[in-house]
Amino acid sequence: MKIKKDFLWGGSIAAHQCEGAYNEGNKGLALMDMVTVGGPKTSREIHKSLSSTVRYPSHQGIDFYHRYQNDVALFAEMGFKALRLSIDWSRIYPNGDEQEPNQEGLRFYHHIIDELKKYNIEPIITLYHFEMPVHLVKEYGSWANRKVIDFYLKYCRTMFEAFKDKVKYWVTFNEMNHIDPQTEASDIFTYIIAGLKYSELENKSQTLATIGYNMTLASCLAVKLGHEINKDSKIGCVFGIEPVYPIDCNPTNVLNAYKQMDRDFYQIDAMCNGEFPKYKLEEYQDRDITISVSKQDRLAFSEGKIDFIGMNYYASSVAEYEGADKRENALFGGLQNPYLVSTKWGWTIDPIGLRYLLNYTYRKYGLPMMVTENGLGAIDEITPDGEIHDDY
Template identity: 30%
Template sequence: MADTFYALPDGFLLGAASSSWQTEGWAGKKEGHDTYIDIWYRATPELWHDCYGPKNATDFYHRYEEDIRLMGQCGLDAYRTSIDWSRFIGDYETGQVDPEGAAFYDRVIDGMIARGVTPMICLEHFDVPGELFRTYGGWGNRHVVDLYVKYARTVFERYGDRVKQFFTFNEPIVVQTRTILDGLRYPFHQDTRLAMQWSYHKILATALAVREYRKLALGGKVGVVINIEYAYPRSDAPHDQKAAHMYDLFYNRMFLDPAVKGEIPAELMEILRSEDCMFEYREEELELIKDGVCDNVGLNLYFPMRVKARESAWNPELPFHPCRYFEPFDLPGKRMNPHRGWEIYPKIMYDMAMRMKTEYGNVEWLVSENGMGVEGEGSFRDASGMICDDYRIEYIAEHLAWLLKAVDEGSNCKGYMLWAFTDCVSPLNAFKNRYGLVEIDLEDHLARHIKKSGLWFRTTRENNGFVFRDLKTEYR
């Protein structure tokens, strides 16, 4: 198979991402600065790999200058991270900043800009403040939306002159899906209606934050980062097609439609009403959502979701759950990442990119996360000790090639962000699976070492493209 040079379009960003709680650690935090993630870890540290959690993370709090230097050495145009709401805000009711917490983010943002790395800042990455989780129940309470909007405005006012890309949430569906809808994580609760209320309040909070940002006329953009699980049906049969449609409705369109089109899908709301799981809302809030569509969106794309029509009857004693309408389909022969347990299907980049073009008005968007987690990377070292992660280079190149094909065909994608810049803590997995361009050496005081993929990333940026094999038509 022949090789092709895949050119990066002019202005196309090549960057990487992480979050505050997965990198900073607890250094510099005061009493009351804990987050939902911290509460979860303290309650069940034994469920995290090797009991390693957010307490130390990568110690970015102390080592941000070193990491920013490494960003330059890896050729990053941009770095997406988050602000820890609990570290940044001293008074949740007024939105007044904590001087020391805010000063830390001042240094980080200014340091990135000085090194030529564009900062992209997310306002919430799973880490609602612990005080708001304990006092109000987190995003189930409408008052938390109002407190979030004050926080968002404070961030915009402080950094809007330097940061030109904000995101309201990263993967806003995840926490309530894992903890309240499925009961898989602390506090192991199951309440479908409450999970839907969390989702609605995050949709509303995004729209209100967008409106606040526009009032300030800061000249940048604000969006939301959505984890897309592109749903492919088992077959062309109507029952399988419907299963994929329903999965897409609950897990993708619930956030993507209001962010881009300004509307929560009417079909979704009707199903929730019929199942007695409808969230509480006010009609005027729906108008605010319509008026608060995002400037652009980030899409996290890792793996496809393959579904089929249910083959067993729904247990009538169970409360409603979206999986009443579908169940997973295990596609024989699929490519797998055996470490993470996820299918590798790079064509999701092309398929989602073209969907953004045809179904979502070709709105501006970027791949805000994509990456490959691998266990035991220390066994892939060369004679110098560098991790030679050729499997990651292959993964990035193939996904990026499919994305660039879609861009060449007119999809309005403006960049690709790898998860992650450095190895970092992941929920429950901690450092079990490594994702970074840069190794975090747990055996050597968290020392940083660039991997082979980091050198490839830099070369790709320097050459404005990369050489990779011609793409072949893949299975669906």
């Protein structure tokens, strides 16, 4: 296989996972600042207020905020040609609804991007990677409130204008597709995406559908805005999708597997085909879910098509079926595949699944594809000398 010269080989990080310094530089509290540490058998907890006796991983991260120069030098040593990183919304607008951006936050990201450019590493900027200011959730109800779209677009405009001469590739959202009224969501997934606990929602299906619609609309509006500010920008969106296999060749099970996999594509359909899909609106109508698509919304979907599709891939799954035994659930629902080995985190190791996902998606839309996350979940142990030996 020949790799083109402009192929972007690199890595991916998120602000809440790496920066630390959660209370420095006039940063506000963001969603992940309230989430505790977890493990393979320990669920992460979501707190309404911070405790001094609990560890919150985002508070320290890997101290990228202070060590980014050394870290970027290591990226370059690895041969990276690109680095996908997120900007923490709460560093730019600490509460999310301020009139003016936080200049200290802007300077920090200017320094990082300049450092990447020094090593000829292409920055790929994610605008929303689970880093919404907590204030927007408490005061406005998060993405269930259309007013939050306006705050998001103001933040996007600030970013597009500040870095229009430095950044070519942008990502509007990371993995918003995990919110869907067809499935029973976990508290952690609805929280990291929208700052709300699934178990606390009064009208779960309606709220999830509204959030999914508003975030999809926000992405299209952001794409249009970014192209207006810099017509040469390439703006995409990132999705986390598991390929889903049928348990056998029973036509019912094959169709069921197709439906379980395809339900995660409605937002990509909206962003690529120029309209919010009619099949989704009909599904909502059948379930007494009300979504109002205005004339302005329809225009936004038609004018805000993405330039590329980002895919986060970690595992595949088997579709649920009638008579299934109680096997352990897969990462995003579905069942574990008996033909595949799993990591200690319960994620199946399936390189063919990535090929299947990319072929399926490319032939559906014909857009450039970017594998934005991919890897192996393991339990790393720190040796007495402070190192991690992960030869495996």
